[in-house]
Amino acid sequence: MRLDTLTNSIGEWLRGTGPDSDIVMSSRVRLARNLAQFPFVSRATEQDRADTERVLRGQIAAVPVGRELDYIDVGHLEEIDRRFLVERQLISREHADAQGARGVAIDRLEQVSLMINEEDHLRIQCMHSGLDLHGAWEQIKVVDDQIERAVSYAFHPRWGYLTACPTNVGTGIRVSVMLHLPALVITRQIDKVFRSLHKISLAVRGLYGEGSQAMGDFYQISNQTTLGRTEDELVQQVADVVPVLIDYERRARDFLVRETQQNVHDQVSRAYGILRTAQTISNEETMQLLSRVRMGVLLGLIGDVKLSDINSLLIRTQPAHLQKLRGGDEDSSDDIERARYLRHHFEGGDSPSRATAN
Amino acid sequence: MIQSFLGTVCAGERTGRTCGDAMKCQQCDNPAVFHITELEAGNVREVHLCEEHARVYLNQSEGGDGGDPGEPGAVEGKGQKGGGLSGPLGVGQTAEDLAILDKRCCDMCGITFFEFRNQGRLGCPHDYLQFEKELDPLIANIHGATEHTGRRPSRPVPAGVDAGSGTDGLTAIIGLRRGMKEAISREDYELAKEARDAIRGIEDAWTPPAKAGEENA
């Protein structure tokens, strides 16, 4: 099925291009929407969920959202395939672990994803590479408008779009950027930065890790409130803070190069060395080392490695991706397979975005 | 005195925690089911407690000596806000008042306020109207606002429907569906048929008169 074609590709948002993509991995906007005539998902009967899925799936298929969408019936996927979609950020962990009828519609570029029966009936997500919040917002607005012509979203003039959790009510919008901030981590300034973000009511969380534990110096910054401000204002709230964070990170990188050149070069080279030679390696360590190598590439300390390759390896070395890439050979452990995959990638010198897969 | 509110909002994306994750009580290892938001002189602080510790906490607060598990001797709140804030979830409420509130349920989906407090998720869109008084301070607390200013659906409500209630007229189907099911289980087919007809009536009214194809082509 289609998931296998996904295995061999990488999502648009991993291209490693777009404005400020040395620091901003991706920009994302999501909207929470519910159908007025059904209970929210957590209160819905099996029949309600099936009906909600049928209505939304039908409308999404009938509506021109700009490009072709593929529908994946998440409720009938095996666990590994659900985890695979989580790793690609096409569905949430909650959606993967939920029960009952649910699905996701995604476009070929993996920019647009529409989750049906997550916490809300519909979660529309739009993800762009680099810093492009406004682009993501413009795109999602069109999708939202098209669907809204065909269904009645639960709405109240005073409360706005009604959501299962009051933290999302109003606009239902969550605007976020995923940032790579290794230099702020190394120079121990990251906590200070986060405290100041909390003060202006933005949320920070680590990416790829469980809960708020960050893995590989990747952080997601998003708006906390959804009511009382317009969508444009909320997009702008996040957009305003990103240049400041970019500036901090660039300065920290400059500082590292200027003041601790040898030390940084050493760290980066060792990280690269381990990735190329390890015989067994955990997911956490891989993330951490890829983060350092990514920084090394950007600082010009490592040649011959492409940014898009590193971005793609960050996803492809996750457990479900590895398992799908390796196919039948399930005797060896994940960590051994991961090390083998990395060695093959770096030694083979071929582009992992095409060759090694299948 | 401190103004406290019981909320059950899943702090979700706010705290970086996954929505719905079990949070532990700050006083013991039991799951926290009460997520209390304290407003102290304009500052917001969250307290997470199990049922038992929440009772103790609230009773202490009631006594006025600031029973704050985190930092004893809590700050005195200044300027009490208006009546809305001393609503049913205010600290002055007794356990009995709370128990009565907990039993209140939504006319449409049937969720009780207690269930909402426990799960942190509402049952249906009508809950925002059914529990409006209780949700108002909670939402004000989370968002610092109680009025939506963003985008609005462009489709008009059907003729004869009060636009002020949004899509609540359509949400009424949820209650009717529930009623129909109950009627069937009681073998009251007359009532079931009435409910079914009412549902169809609402559905027809809310289906846009311009049939598919108008804009979809």
Ligand SMILES: [Zn+2]
């Ligand atoms: Zn406790």
Ligand SMILES: [Zn+2]
């Ligand atoms: Zn309800």
